[in-house]
Amino acid sequence: xxSLATVVRAESFEPPGPNNFDLPGxxxxxxxxxxxxxxxxxxxVFAFFYLSIRRRALVPSKLQYxxxxxxxxxxxxxxxxxxxxHDYRRFIPYLVTLFFFILVNNLFGSIPFLAFPxxxxxxxAYALAGVSWVLYNAVGIRRHGFVGYLKLQTVPAGVQAFMxxxxxxxxxxxxxxVRPVTLALRxxxxxxxxxxxxxxxxTGGLYLIKEVGGIGYIAGPLAxxxxxxxxxxxxxxxxxxxxxxxxLNAMYLQGALADEH
Amino acid sequence: xxxxxxxxxxxxxxxxxxxxxxxSEFILxxxxxxxxxxxxxxxxxxxxxxxxxxxxxxxxxxxxAAESKQAEAxxxxxxxxxxxxxxxxxxxxxxxxAREQGAQIVAEMREQAQAEASRIVExxxxxxxxxxxxxxxxxxxxxxxxxxxxxxxxxGESLEDDARQSRVVERFLADLESGAGAN
Numbered sequence: 303x304x305s306l307a308t309v310v311r312a313e314s315f316e317p318p319g320p321n322n323f324d325l326p327g328x329x330x331x332x333x334x335x336x337x338x339x340x341x342x343x344x345x346x347v348f349a350f351f352y353l354s355i356r357r358r359a360l361v362p363s364k365l366q367y368x369x370x371x372x373x374x375x376x377x378x379x380x381x382x383x384x385x386x387x388h389d390y391r392r393f394i395p396y397l398v399t400l401f402f403f404i405l406v407n408n409l410f411g412s413i414p415f416l417a418f419p420x421x422x423x424x425x426x427a428y429a430l431a432g433v434s435w436v437l438y439n440a441v442g443i444r445r446h447g448f449v450g451y452l453k454l455q456t457v458p459a460g461v462q463a464f465m466x467x468x469x470x471x472x473x474x475x476x477x478x479x480v481r482p483v484t485l486a487l488r489x490x491x492x493x494x495x496x497x498x499x500x501x502x503x504x505t506g507g508l509y510l511i512k513e514v515g516g517i518g519y520i521a522g523p524l525a526x527x528x529x530x531x532x533x534x535x536x537x538x539x540x541x542x543x544x545x546x547x548x549x550l551n552a553m554y555l556q557g558a559l560a561d562e563h
Numbered sequence: 564x565x566x567x568x569x570x571x572x573x574x575x576x577x578x579x580x581x582x583x584x585x586x587s588e589f590i591l592x593x594x595x596x597x598x599x600x601x602x603x604x605x606x607x608x609x610x611x612x613x614x615x616x617x618x619x620x621x622x623x624x625x626x627x628a629a630e631s632k633q634a635e636a637x638x639x640x641x642x643x644x645x646x647x648x649x650x651x652x653x654x655x656x657x658x659x660x661a662r663e664q665g666a667q668i669v670a671e672m673r674e675q676a677q678a679e680a681s682r683i684v685e686x687x688x689x690x691x692x693x694x695x696x697x698x699x700x701x702x703x704x705x706x707x708x709x710x711x712x713x714x715x716x717x718x719g720e721s722l723e724d725d726a727r728q729s730r731v732v733e734r735f736l737a738d739l740e741s742g743a744g745a746n
Contacts, residue, residue, distance in 0.1 A: 320581040337591055344599040351607040358614045360621055373611050391612075395604035403599055425585040429592035494581060 315509045318501035323422055323494065336423045339416060343406040347399070376401045376548065384552040389559055393552070396437065400430070401548040404489070408540035411497055412533055419493040419540065424486070427493075431486035434551050439478070442558030451558070477557075485550060492543045496536045503529035707732040 325335045354369025362370055376398045381390040404421065411419030421427045442451040456473040457466065507525035510518035711728050714735075 320579060323581060324579050332587065334588075336588065340592055340595050344595045348599060348602050348607070351603065351611075355607060355610040355614065358610055358617075360614070360618050370611065370614075373607075377611075394612075395600060395608045398608065399596070399600045399603045403596060423585070423588050424582050425588035426592040428584060429589050430596065433593065433596060490582075 314513070315506070318498060318505055322498075322501060325418075335418055336420045336426065339410050339418060339420045340407060340426060342416075343403060343410065343420065346406050347402045351398075351402075372402070373398060380548055380552050384549070385556045385559065387559075393555055397548055397552055400434075400551060401544055404430070404547055405541060405544035408493060408544055409537070411493060411500075411540060412537050419497055421489050421543075422493040422497050424490045424494075427486040427490040430489070430547070431482040434485060434554065435482035438551070438554040438558045441555060445559055454560070455557070481550075481554060485547060489543050489547055492539055496532075496539055499532055500529055500536065503532060703736075707736075710735060 327333050328335075328338075351369055351373065354365045355373075357363065357366060359366060377394050380401070381394050381397050384390075385393060407420035407426075410416045411422070421430075439451070442454065445451070446454055452474075455477045456470045458469055458473060461469060503525045507522040507529065509522075510525060511522035514521075707729075711732060714731065
């Protein structure tokens with residue numbers, strides 16, 4: 303009977319799951335927390351850059367220096383280094399917006415009281431991946447024409463003719479179809495899983511202390527310590543995901559603009 | 564155990580698919596991202612780019628200005644050095660000239676002094692000669708007078724007569740000269 307008792311007790315613990323991400327709207331409306339957060343992120347990003355560059359001083363203040371460093375990181379180490387040439391200037395606004403929008407939204411996951419990474423809602427990640435997909439394909443079609451662009455993306459250079467029937471569908475699949483899916487899923491899954499893990503350690507720790515007792519008094523706080531460690535790891539992941547998303551966007555744009563690879 | 568399984572199954576049935584598309588969130592994200600992109604492109608990026616290019620021109624302009632100033636300074640220094648060399652050259656030329664002139668003046672003066680000296684000597688000589696002649700003439704007259712006076716007194720012969728007197732003197736002088744010549 304004692305084994306059954308532990309089963310019953312363990313069963314009464316409700317582990318956090320996807321339902322925890324499906325939050326109800328505020329005050330019975332359909333406005334949910336991620337919706338508010340995504341707007342807040344846009345305001346934060348714009349306010350930061352707008353205030354930092356408002357004076358346009360040749361000798362920058364601290365705030366302007368911070369803004370310039372942030373802007374220059376995306377401008378130089380992503381846009382210029384990857385797209386290069388003189389094309390990259392056109393894409394600076396897009397890439398800067400993309401990086402900092404994702405970064406701030408992700409960091410919301412580690413900010414107390416907000417504590418929700420916006421892109422753990424898949425639909426929001428889909429939206430950015432969709433924008434990216436439309437943009438790089440449109441840029442490529444405008445540069446090379448529809449057929450020329452398809453040829454660029456699907457026919458690898460320097461391959462013998464008999465291999466082409468095999469490679470062309472594969473390239474089409476990987477370059478045209480899969481890219482937006484992997485973009486969206488990479489971002490969504492990282493944010494979703496990281497937040498889920500945090501919730502699991504936090505609620506599990508609480509449950510161990512309150513409901514289990516005994517060894518739970520040691521295991522519970524240990525879980526919380528681990529939760530803190532995971533929270534720091536999450537901050538790294540949050541930054542990296544924003545960086546990777548933007549970097550891949552720049553690479554896709556560069557690939558669409560390239561003459562022949 | 565049966566209940567556990569059924570409970571879990573029931574819970575799974577309620578759960579929404581986290582990968583499902585929620586249109587309201589999808590569209591809101593597009594709109595918010597679009598607005599942010601517009602604002603960044605319109606108000607932020609041009610200002611950063613302008614600041615960068617202004618800074619670049621300011622730095623490049625500063626460098627160019629410094630370079631031209633440096634070149635100007637170099638030119639001025641070279642000019643001054645040239646002037647200094649010219650001045651030194653001029654000074655040594657003037658010194659040389661002065662030395663030459665000095666030597667010339669000294670030579671001239673010496674020549675002049677010598678000429679003057681010789682002129683004075685010459686003048687002295689002629690004066691002496693003239694005085695000598697005068698002295699001879701006056702001595703001759705005086706000696707004649709004295710001699711005749713003395714002879715008259717001695718001889719007692721009146722030699723008042725001029726013609727005789729001069730004849731006697733002449734003779735006496737001739738005797739003297741011949742006597743001197745014989746000696």
